[in-house]
Amino acid sequence: MRALVLTVMVSVLLLGGCGRKGPLVAPEAFAPGAVDTLSVEQKEDRFFVSWSAPARDAGGRPLKDLAGFRLYRREVLPPGEDCEECPTAYRLVRVVDLDYLQDVKVYGNRYFFADAAVTNGTTYQYKVIAYRRDGSESAASNRARRRKVGAPSAPRLTASSTPTGVLLQWAPARTPGADFVGYDLYRRRGDDFGTLVLLTPTPVKEERFEDQGVEHGAAYVYTVREVVGADGQLVEGAASNEARGSRTAPAEE
Structure with a gap:
């Protein structure tokens, strides 16, 4: 009888100590x-x-x-x-x-x-x-x-106002041994660097570009970078000088 009581007590203690536990997680x-x-x-x-x-x-x-x-x-x-x-x-x-x-x-x-x-x-x-x-x-x-490859030098950029936008033109700076891809153009509104955007989702081939997505009365700042290909990857060169421009007011009728 005593053996049976001890067995029951031990079983209760063991069951009470086990509880419900999840799987062990490695550190x-x-x-x-x-x-x-x-x-x-x-x-x-x-x-x-x-x-x-x-x-x-x-x-x-x-x-x-x-x-x-x-x-x-x-x-x-x-x-x-x-x-x-x-x-x-x-x-x-x-x-x-x-x-x-x-x-x-x-x-x-x-x-x-x-x-x-x-x-x-x-x-x-x-x-x-x-x-x-x-x-x-x-x-x-x-x-x-x-x-790492040699990056293109900086082009020389100018900007002029037109009735339809801002006309950008630049002198190229070719990089020997690199495959020419085009040019990336960047724009921001005045000195607000938070408005900086890439104007050209794909590099442009020509050495001129008219930005027609500008507002009357607002001043914009532009830079251009030459893009070359090397080892199947695109490389942007040094940024040009900054050029400022704005859209001219429409002519009065």
């Missing part, structure tokens, strides 16, 4: 999810490396306490010499502290870093790792690779 599942949007573009003599912050942790839950990123770069060597997995292949380029961004810019949910420490003729590859405030790190991001 690494709380680390940030890996960035998968890393890209690199060349403008003038700099590489603009950009990426978006992960929205979820490695376990698929909404990401909390994201603290920053570590951006790495390596030089890509010729076949037979290249070794991405070698311990010294990558070097840390920038620690991005979200509380103190310094020279990293944010537009929407995308981070931009301008890397000027690149040399013509060299191919570079980047990766980024996100980290939380507790120090946990994501897996490495997708890789972004690009070869």
Whole structure:
């Protein structure tokens, strides 16, 4: 009888201590999810490396306490010499502290870093790792690779008013060894840099362009950049001088 009572008591204690528990979650599942949007573009003599912050942790839950990123770069060597997995292949380029961004810019949910420490003729590859405030790190991001080429020089731009808009004309600056693609034109309203837009969704081939999407009485500021192709990618050259223009008032009848 005593044995039976003890057995019942032990069973009750064990059942009471078990409770309902979910599956165990590995600590690494709380680390940030890996960035998968890393890209690199060349403008003038700099590489603009950009990426978006992960929205979820490695376990698929909404990401909390994201603290920053570590951006790495390596030089890509010729076949037979290249070794991405070698311990010294990558070097840390920038620690991005979200509380103190310094020279990293944010537009929407995308981070931009301008890397000027690149040399013509060299191919570079980047990766980024996100980290939380507790120090946990994501897996490495997708890789972004690009070869640095000589960028076009700045054209010389002039602007003149017309009854239908602003006429822009420029003197080209050709880049030896590059494939000419066209020109990108930019416009802002006066000194309001928040209104800066790319006027030409695709580069224009001619060395003149009339902007007819302007308002009477408003002053506009323009720049133009030559665009060339290199290794299947587009490269914008240096910005021209700024040219100011406005639409002339309609003639009185």
